[in-house]
Amino acid sequence: MDTPNDSMREEISLKVSVNHDWSKLCPDILRSILESLSSTDFHRAKTVCSDWYSIWKTCVKPLCPWRIMYVKDSLMLFKPGEDKIYKGTNVGLSNDSYYMASSGNWLSMVDSHLGFYIFNLLTSKRIDLPSMESSIRGGKVRFEQNHEHGFNWGHFVEPSRKVTVSKITITRESRAVLWIDERTGDFVVAWIFNYRYLFSYKKGDDSWWNWNNHWNMESLNLSFLDLAYRNSKLYIYITKGHIKVVDFSGNDPIEVIDKNPYWEHPFRYLTKKGEYVNKRRIAIQKSGDVLIILSVLAQRSKEKVLFYIFKMNLASKIWERVESIGDDEMLIFGHGVTIRAPVQDVGDGIKSDSICFVNDVWPPYYSPAATNWGVFDLATSIIKWSKEDSFNKRYVQTYLFFPVFA
Numbered sequence: 176m177d178t179p180n181d182s183m184r185e186e187i188s189l190k191v192s193v194n195h196d197w198s199k200l201c202p203d204i205l206r207s208i209l210e211s212l213s214s215t216d217f218h219r220a221k222t223v224c225s226d227w228y229s230i231w232k233t234c235v236k237p238l239c240p241w242r243i244m245y246v247k248d249s250l251m252l253f254k255p256g257e258d259k260i261y262k263g264t265n266v267g268l269s270n271d272s273y274y275m276a277s278s279g280n281w282l283s284m285v286d287s288h289l290g291f292y293i294f295n296l297l298t299s300k301r302i303d304l305p306s307m308e309s310s311i312r313g314g315k316v317r318f319e320q321n322h323e324h325g326f327n328w329g330h331f332v333e334p335s336r337k338v339t340v341s342k343i344t345i346t347r348e349s350r351a352v353l354w355i356d357e358r359t360g361d362f363v364v365a366w367i368f369n370y371r372y373l374f375s376y377k378k379g380d381d382s383w384w385n386w387n388n389h390w391n392m393e394s395l396n397l398s399f400l401d402l403a404y405r406n407s408k409l410y411i412y413i414t415k416g417h418i419k420v421v422d423f424s425g426n427d428p429i430e431v432i433d434k435n436p437y438w439e440h441p442f443r444y445l446t447k448k449g450e451y452v453n454k455r456r457i458a459i460q461k462s463g464d465v466l467i468i469l470s471v472l473a474q475r476s477k478e479k480v481l482f483y484i485f486k487m488n489l490a491s492k493i494w495e496r497v498e499s500i501g502d503d504e505m506l507i508f509g510h511g512v513t514i515r516a517p518v519q520d521v522g523d524g525i526k527s528d529s530i531c532f533v534n535d536v537w538p539p540y541y542s543p544a545a546t547n548w549g550v551f552d553l554a555t556s557i558i559k560w561s562k563e564d565s566f567n568k569r570y571v572q573t574y575l576f577f578p579v580f581a
């Protein structure tokens with residue numbers, strides 16, 4: 176039986192609950208609550224009110240890579256911290272969607288019907304890109320989809336021939352980059368097909384661009400190897416060590432010629448005895464400096480897997496090997512840009528001056544660990560491998576990305 180005091184307490188509690196302004200919570204308490212939320216809820220919390228958003232911006236979330244995995248042709252998503260495996264269909268991605276690139280919370284995807292789109296994993300927002308079956312600006316080429324499910328996704332149609340397009344052609348043998356401004360929604364997608372064709376699309380364009388007619392790559396016996404995008408510029412790494420730069424800041428993209436020091440001074444690296452360079456990638460620092468990263472298998476007294484990073488000395492125009500990329504930057508091998516990183520290790524070896532990578536950066540016959548991703552410390556040349564779990568095996572096709580809570 177309630178006493179008068181109990182009734183009074185209940186009435187006071189009710190009044191406090193009704194009258195309390197939750198936007199005015201103590202900043203330290205609110206910050207603690209926000210930092211404890213799941214990634215999706217944390218992202219949503221910033222939209223509650225301006226006061227919450229102000230505190231939200233000061234929160235520190237652990238920097239941990241999310242994993243997209245393909246297990247027996249099923250798309251799976253692993254969110255660290257939550258230790259949960261989600262089916263792609265549960266977050267809005269179909270099993271026939273395949274990863275191409277990422278930028279913050281967004282993924283660039285393609286499906287088995289050659290439908291290209293970008294997708295926000297935290298909000299499930301999807302933006303379909305123009306069909307590549309229609310006219311592609313700048314060249315007499317197009318894609319032709321196969322309307323039936325199977326190994327053959329369709330064809331790439333050139334003026335004089337058709338080339339079969341398969342899942343491997345798109346997902347394993349192409350390179351792609353995505354950039355998106357989370358605030359304005361502006362974005363750029365670019366990708367390399369068959370090492371010979373470069374396509375790009377910028378928000379607002381009426382179709383894709385094909386750059387081959389501009390550069391006549393085939394007659395020059397040149398191939399596209401990798402690409403990166405930062406500060407409104409697309410950097411394309413091609414054979415013989417040259418780098419082209421395209422400016423996307425205007426209505427139409429324009430190649431940068433006079434102010435591109437990387438074209439006349441290509442990157443060269445002569446391997447030493449016992450060294451094998453497996454992959455070469457390009458990345459852009461927040462300063463705008465261009466990096467070339469090599470994954471190397473050194474077979475000297477003992478086999479060792481390494482990464483070498485090179486940067487051009489803009490005064491001498493000489494490419495120099497560097498041992499550090501900065502106090503607050505790190506790399507995901509193959510993602511094209513450095514990302515902000517903590518100075519101290521926050522787990523799994525992730526910190527500044529480190530390279531996060533998937534275990535496919537060395538020759539197929541060589542696999543130094545049972546797990547499929549790790550972190551390379553530039554200062555010590557030591558790799559910290561991720562913990563093994565049922566989905567973290569070297570034979571599981573895996574992609575890494577770091578959501579940006581901004």
